[in-house]
Amino acid sequence: MVNKLKVHDKKGNFEQEVEMSGKRSMLDDMLDNGVNVFFGCMGGSCSACKCKITKGLEHVDKEAMGPQVYSDVAEDEVLSCIARVKEGVDGEEIELEKCL
Ligand code: FES
Numbered sequence: 001m002v003n004k005l006k007v008h009d010k011k012g013n014f015e016q017e018v019e020m021s022g023k024r025s026m027l028d029d030m031l032d033n034g035v036n037v038f039f040g041c042m043g044g045s046c047s048a049c050k051c052k053i054t055k056g057l058e059h060v061d062k063e064a065m066g067p068q069v070y071s072d073v074a075e076d077e078v079l080s081c082i083a084r085v086k087e088g089v090d091g092e093e094i095e096l097e098k099c100l
């Protein structure tokens with residue numbers, strides 16, 4: 001299962017493309033590939049890792065790695081530390097913009 005994640009900064013400028021295995025959080029996949037992204041608690045409660053999904057939101061499980069504690073998250077946003085590609089999704093392209 002391999003999906004692509006295109007990472008943009010908060011102004012929408014393209015930064016980097018990352019492959020996601022679907023087994024780890026989106027944040028872990030970004031960090032493993034050297035993406036400069038903010039994070040803090042790693043558990044869904046601080047919002048430092050919040051990102052806006054601009055393409056492929058239907059393929060993202062927003063609480064795959066645990067419950068979302070921080071609640072000020074819009075419909076098209078995820079806390080990347082607890083979000084992951086949905087089970088069974090393969091060959092898709094997801095795009096996000098970092099919120100910080
Ligand atoms: S790192 Fe704190 S909510 Fe993701």
